[in-house]
Amino acid sequence: MFRLGVDPYELQRASRVIHENGHAFTIALGPWSMPREVQGRFDPKQGRLILEFRYSDDEPASKRPYIFQGIEITGGQDTRKVLKISIPVDQGKADLSAMHRKLVDALAHRREIFDPNAVTGTSHELNHDVVQEILDAANFERLARELVDARSRAGAQG
Amino acid sequence: MPRRRRTHPNYRVHKFLNHVMGVSVPAWIDPAIRATTNALLVVGATLLALLRFVDPTGQDVGPILQPILLSLNRHRLTIAFALLLLDLIGKFVLWVLRRTRRFDTGKMNAFLDDLVRILFPQPNLADHHYRATLFKVRHFWPFGSWLGAVARSGHTFTRKATILSIDANVMAHNTGFAGECWRRGEMVLSAEALPDQRHPDVSDQEREEYQEMGWMADLEYNAMSLRSRVFLAACVEVDRRNWGVLVVDSTDEATVPTPRTEKERRARAILDIAARAIAQLVS
Numbered sequence: 001m002f003r004l005g006v007d008p009y010e011l012q013r014a015s016r017v018i019h020e021n022g023h024a025f026t027i028a029l030g031p032w033s034m035p036r037e038v039q040g041r042f043d044p045k046q047g048r049l050i051l052e053f054r055y056s057d058d059e060p061a062s063k064r065p066y067i068f069q070g071i072e073i074t075g076g077q078d079t080r081k082v083l084k085i086s087i088p089v090d091q092g093k094a095d096l097s098a099m100h101r102k103l104v105d106a107l108a109h110r111r112e113i114f115d116p117n118a119v120t121g122t123s124h125e126l127n128h129d130v131v132q133e134i135l136d137a138a139n140f141e142r143l144a145r146e147l148v149d150a151r152s153r154a155g156a157q158g
Numbered sequence: 159m160p161r162r163r164r165t166h167p168n169y170r171v172h173k174f175l176n177h178v179m180g181v182s183v184p185a186w187i188d189p190a191i192r193a194t195t196n197a198l199l200v201v202g203a204t205l206l207a208l209l210r211f212v213d214p215t216g217q218d219v220g221p222i223l224q225p226i227l228l229s230l231n232r233h234r235l236t237i238a239f240a241l242l243l244l245d246l247i248g249k250f251v252l253w254v255l256r257r258t259r260r261f262d263t264g265k266m267n268a269f270l271d272d273l274v275r276i277l278f279p280q281p282n283l284a285d286h287h288y289r290a291t292l293f294k295v296r297h298f299w300p301f302g303s304w305l306g307a308v309a310r311s312g313h314t315f316t317r318k319a320t321i322l323s324i325d326a327n328v329m330a331h332n333t334g335f336a337g338e339c340w341r342r343g344e345m346v347l348s349a350e351a352l353p354d355q356r357h358p359d360v361s362d363q364e365r366e367e368y369q370e371m372g373w374m375a376d377l378e379y380n381a382m383s384l385r386s387r388v389f390l391a392a393c394v395e396v397d398r399r400n401w402g403v404l405v406v407d408s409t410d411e412a413t414v415p416t417p418r419t420e421k422e423r424r425a426r427a428i429l430d431i432a433a434r435a436i437a438q439l440v441s
């Protein structure tokens with residue numbers, strides 16, 4: 001398992017300036033929707049790379065994950081903040097850049113389904129943006145280290 | 159997109175209910191009830207036990223005590239039930255008190271004082287006010303929900319009569335920075351100062367602009383004792399529910415947390431810690 005700490009105040013997309021009717025105000029992710037840590041692990045039984053986001057609270061996961069091209073994004077039961085991302089891994093050599101592209105597509109697709117006119121609980125949008133920012137190519141590679149190691153071991157044995 | 163003017167339905171009802179719900183119970187009530195019920199139980203049980211095993215007839219205890227003891231002996235079962243009932247009532251009252259007053263207001267005010275001092279390290283106290291307020295979500299069917307002030311920092315403008323509207327279904331019924339913060343579930347910070355309302359000849363346009371920028375309803379604006387220009391609001395969550403909103407406000411334009419600056423990051427970091435600490439204190 002690889003653990004990646006998150007510095008909430010270094011994230012560019014954790015806050016956003018909104019202009020309404022010529023006036024500006026800032027919205028920022030609150031303490032309960034800001035990921036504190038991301039854990040990456042490879043589950044060889046399921047053949048999936050699992051990325052888990054840790055928060056200050058212990059919100060249960062939604063029972064219906066969002067699925068796009070085999071990638072499962074599980075949100076929180078109440079807030080829809082991203083709790084877990086499960087990515088299928090092809091047999092053979094793991095192509096991390098292809099997996100990352102698929103992940104970026106899945107996240108971009110999920111972003112489109114949010115209702116911009118929702119009255120309450122819009123914090124999951126900022127949370128989603130922050131997750132996208134955290135999961136850049138470099139961090140993704142680090143989080144997938146266990147998968148790469150497992151594949152290298154399998155290659156050496158085979 | 160132009161904002162729709164925010165309104166506060168049932169404002170006067172909320173104001174009255176908030177006043178009733180906000181009546182503070184003296185701190186000595188809790189131990190007093192506990193001590194009284196316990197003492198009654200111990201003394202009563204001892205007395206009843208004595209009466210159960212001592213035959214009152216033929217006892218030479220004097221003309222005054224004799225009839226009292228006889229009466230106690232005759233009604234001892236009723237007295238035992240009455241004592242138990244009293245104990246249960248006492249415990250129920252304590253339970254209600256603990257539910258309604260789940261934190262020490264004095265300690266909370268002191269915490270808010272510290273928060274203001276940390277957030278504004280170089281205040282211009284001669285010309286400006288700096289304040290932190292803790293709002294609690296309140297409901298009363300069928301009059302909906304609102305945010306009522308329960309703790310406030312400082313020694314001036316500490317009246318806790320401020321109420322703001324919240325509504326999960328109608329966007330226009332979420333008022334103030336606190337209401338907007340509750341609605342979104344995110345921190346909401348001023349990116350520019352609201353128009354100054356402290357000079358005597360405030361124009362209608364300035365007033366409208368102030369209300370619009372602050373998501374303020376007419377009645378709320380009129381009731382404001384201090385019209386701050388900078389607001390920072392953060393939600394306080396307890397058990398994954400929005401318990402309330404923490405608002406820090408100031409009349410000092412220089413305290414605007416300009417977006418994408420160290421000042422904004424610092425303000426967010428302090429609010430983040432303060433909101434979490436408050437969540438611990440009130441849960």
